[in-house]
Amino acid sequence: MMQRVEKTFAGRKLSIETGRMAKQAAGSALVQFGDTMVLAAVTVSDNQSPLDFFPLLVEYREKTYAAGKIPGGYIKREGRPSDNEILSARIIDRTIRPLFPEGFKNEVQVFIYVISADQENAPDVLALVAASAALNASKIPFTTPVAATRIGRVQGKWLLNPTFEQLAYSDMELVVAGSADSINMVEGGALEVSEEDVVEAFGVAQKGIRELIAAQEELLKKMGAERPAKMEWAKAAVDQTLTSKVQDLANGKIKDALNQKDKHGRIAAVERVKKEIGEQMLVDFPDNGKDIKTLLGDVEYNQLRSQVLDSGFRVDGRKANEVRPITIDTTVIPRAHGSALFTRGQTQALVAATLGTANDVQRYETVNEAKESTKSFMLHYNFPPFSTGEVRPMRGTSRREIGHGNLAERALQGVLPAFDEFPYTIRIVSDVLESNGSSSMASVCGGSLALFDAGVPIRAAVAGVAMGLIKEGKKYAILTDILGTEDHLGDMDFKVAGTRNGITSIQMDIKIEGLDLNIMKEALAQAKEGRMHILGEMDKALDAPRGDLSPYAPRIVTMTISPEKIGDLIGPKGKTIRGIQDETGAELTVDDTGLVTIAAVGGESMERARQMVQALTAEPVVGETYEGTVKTTTPFGAFVEIMPGTEGLVHISEMRHERTEKTEDVVKKGDRVKVKLIDRDERGRLRLSMKALTPRPEGMPEPESNGGGSGGERPRREGSESRGDRGDRGGRPRRGGGAGRGGERRDRD
Numbered sequence: 001m002m003q004r005v006e007k008t009f010a011g012r013k014l015s016i017e018t019g020r021m022a023k024q025a026a027g028s029a030l031v032q033f034g035d036t037m038v039l040a041a042v043t044v045s046d047n048q049s050p051l052d053f054f055p056l057l058v059e060y061r062e063k064t065y066a067a068g069k070i071p072g073g074y075i076k077r078e079g080r081p082s083d084n085e086i087l088s089a090r091i092i093d094r095t096i097r098p099l100f101p102e103g104f105k106n107e108v109q110v111f112i113y114v115i116s117a118d119q120e121n122a123p124d125v126l127a128l129v130a131a132s133a134a135l136n137a138s139k140i141p142f143t144t145p146v147a148a149t150r151i152g153r154v155q156g157k158w159l160l161n162p163t164f165e166q167l168a169y170s171d172m173e174l175v176v177a178g179s180a181d182s183i184n185m186v187e188g189g190a191l192e193v194s195e196e197d198v199v200e201a202f203g204v205a206q207k208g209i210r211e212l213i214a215a216q217e218e219l220l221k222k223m224g225a226e227r228p229a230k231m232e233w234a235k236a237a238v239d240q241t242l243t244s245k246v247q248d249l250a251n252g253k254i255k256d257a258l259n260q261k262d263k264h265g266r267i268a269a270v271e272r273v274k275k276e277i278g279e280q281m282l283v284d285f286p287d288n289g290k291d292i293k294t295l296l297g298d299v300e301y302n303q304l305r306s307q308v309l310d311s312g313f314r315v316d317g318r319k320a321n322e323v324r325p326i327t328i329d330t331t332v333i334p335r336a337h338g339s340a341l342f343t344r345g346q347t348q349a350l351v352a353a354t355l356g357t358a359n360d361v362q363r364y365e366t367v368n369e370a371k372e373s374t375k376s377f378m379l380h381y382n383f384p385p386f387s388t389g390e391v392r393p394m395r396g397t398s399r400r401e402i403g404h405g406n407l408a409e410r411a412l413q414g415v416l417p418a419f420d421e422f423p424y425t426i427r428i429v430s431d432v433l434e435s436n437g438s439s440s441m442a443s444v445c446g447g448s449l450a451l452f453d454a455g456v457p458i459r460a461a462v463a464g465v466a467m468g469l470i471k472e473g474k475k476y477a478i479l480t481d482i483l484g485t486e487d488h489l490g491d492m493d494f495k496v497a498g499t500r501n502g503i504t505s506i507q508m509d510i511k512i513e514g515l516d517l518n519i520m521k522e523a524l525a526q527a528k529e530g531r532m533h534i535l536g537e538m539d540k541a542l543d544a545p546r547g548d549l550s551p552y553a554p555r556i557v558t559m560t561i562s563p564e565k566i567g568d569l570i571g572p573k574g575k576t577i578r579g580i581q582d583e584t585g586a587e588l589t590v591d592d593t594g595l596v597t598i599a600a601v602g603g604e605s606m607e608r609a610r611q612m613v614q615a616l617t618a619e620p621v622v623g624e625t626y627e628g629t630v631k632t633t634t635p636f637g638a639f640v641e642i643m644p645g646t647e648g649l650v651h652i653s654e655m656r657h658e659r660t661e662k663t664e665d666v667v668k669k670g671d672r673v674k675v676k677l678i679d680r681d682e683r684g685r686l687r688l689s690m691k692a693l694t695p696r697p698e699g700m701p702e703p704e705s706n707g708g709g710s711g712g713e714r715p716r717r718e719g720s721e722s723r724g725d726r727g728d729r730g731g732r733p734r735r736g737g738g739a740g741r742g743g744e745r746r747d748r749d
Contacts, residue, residue: 003223005215010159027140028042030128042140043109044231052293055107056538069367083402086403095177096142110131143230145220180210182516184515192499195521239291250295278293292497309472315486316483325345342589352425356401357556359589377412383401407507408443412447412458430447438495445534449538463498467493469510499535569590580613584612591693625676628675629673630668642686647686656694
């Protein structure tokens with residue numbers, strides 16, 4: 001039976017329903033906000049997985065029919081998920097994963113379909129509400145309702161779930177998720193906002209989350225007896241005698257092995273201890289190999305955490321707020337437009353910046369926008385297996401790589417110059433060469449330095465640092481610049497990037513049920529200290545953008561032409577603009593406003609292209625001199641093309657100071673002549689003069705004031721008709737002749 005709840009949220013109608021769609025799933029829910037609708041369906045396996053981790057799969061897909069579109073390209077159906085869909089799926093996964101009961105290993109799948117998109121309200125935050133409602137309405141042992149809100153701020157006013165139009169004017173965009181009492185996932189970017197502003201945004205988000213959770217709880221209450229009982233499951237039991245023996249043998253040895261400063265030495269020492277104890281225990285417990293492995297992992301987990309909480313020192317000897325040693329090299333790749341090698345401890349990123357033209361922008365389509373969109377800044381993050389000394393298959397770009405690249409991209413996006421000021425497409429590639437924690441933040445630091453090295457006038461340098469947390473009861477420690485081990489065995493991964501003036505990007509994942517705002521506030525303050533230290537080290541290497549671009553980077557100039565001239569520049573089927581590109585080697589683009597962008601690696605080819613565009617599109621200026629070709633001769637003068645497609649009349653009286661009886665006595669068709677533009681009438685017709693460019697012969701009298709020409713023209717008698725009056729004055733004659741002054745020839749029937 002269908003149940004439905006309707007509420008007003010952020011000034012718009014929100015509804016959550018269950019029992020109408022996808023009824024064979026373990027649980028399903030439909031959420032509507034405005035005309036945006038999201039369907040979530042969840043399923044669960046009846047058997048526990050043999051894997052040593054919880055097998056949760058979250059798939060988020062945007063159906064193109066949701067916006068009344070048909071997929072582009074040759075294949076007219078949805079294919080692999082886009083980056084935007086993967087990022088949305090990660091938001092849901094990171095929020096719900098830590099809230100499943102510990103030890104639960106039945107495979108769970110969460111499918112979210114965006115089935116209607118009003119291109120006003122974002123569906124990703126609604127997807128988490130739908131997933132939470134579906135999970136809580138199912139037999140799956142998920143009992144903590146969660147929700148997400150997007151926070152924006154326009155002119156100092158906080159906005160819950162702002163529209164896409166409002167976000168365009170917002171200085172902050174944060175997606176905050178959690179339960180009624182705590183926050184457990186944050187993702188977003190900002191334009192250099194303070195830590196205090198971020199904490200305030202968390203408080204605003206928490207209020208919205210509570211409203212959304214209250215709506216879910218009301219729906220679950222309405223379901224009553226229809227709501228299925230939670231499935232029965234049991235955490236795998238471990239023999240207590242085995243547990244005690246493993247702990248007695250492993251505690252001291254694993255503690256010593258953990259305190260190796262080198263990552264690979266530490267890993268090797270810990271694995272050696274585990275292997276020795278495992279082989280020893282298998283003698284007495286030959287059927288408990290898997291349990292022994294799990295128990296040894298638990299000992300490692302507890303030893304690292306207790307050491308930090310009890311002594312204040314970490315396994316590599318650092319204090320809680322200490323950043324690892326940093327080394328930086330710039331211009332490490334000779335032919336790259338900008339590059340940097342950023343090393344922090346045993347994490348290293350090789351980052352390269354490439355400058356392209358408007359033709360290099362990324363084009364993409366989503367259901368949330370009416371037409372194709374473009375982006376002129378991209379950051380791509382690569383995490384090869386050798387960075388951790390592993391051997392594993394490469395199967396395309398992973399979800400993790402897309403997520404980390406997006407985080408680093410947002411960190412740098414806010415400090416880039418406007419495209420109008422710096423009309424380049426910018427691509428940054430971060431290849432992680434070594435990884436021992438915080439490689440995404442190393443990519444931010446390396447990306448900032450690579451932009452400086454490329455001469456991109458960014459507003460300020462950007463650095464990032466990853467914060468960790470060890471929490472047992474009320475006792476906790478916040479860790480700066482965490483290691484891979486601390487990320488794996490700790491409770492939080494809180495990444496904060498920004499400039500000296502404020503935060504530009506933030507991401508938080510936790511493995512416990514949630515954090516209160518006081519711990520988050522303290523973590524932000526400690527992250528700021530770490531960020532300032534890293535920025536100081538970056539300044540020692542390169543403290544400002546280089547004064548000039550790389551000699552291998554394209555030079556770009558822009559010029560504006562009349563929109564009416566765009567067709568002349570492009571030519572039939574693009575023939576003219578392609579011809580300029582082929583002849584000069586430059587790359588040209590023109591938009592609907594008449595803005596022409598010319599890019600070329602060599603200054604000579606760029607200038608040649610600029611001159612050719614100017615010649616094609618320039619507007620004639622009265623008083624200027626031009627060299628043109630005689631296109632047609634007539635009894636009353638000659639028509640001269642002074643620019644491609646632009647002709648004017650040299651009246652016979654304007655050819656020379658002396659009297660001219662016949663046009664062909666002075667010029668012939670095909671001649672190249674210099675002329676001066678002496679007039680342009682209200683209809684745009686051009687009057688040219690050749691004699692205006694030559695001195696008047698000595699002794700020649702000045703022309704009479706009532707003459708028809710500008711000098712030397714014979715005066716007309718009253719009622720007479722000059723040769724120039726036989727056609728359109730100043731322009732081409734009408735084809736077929738005229739009907740005399742004041743008349744027009746009519747075609748016969």
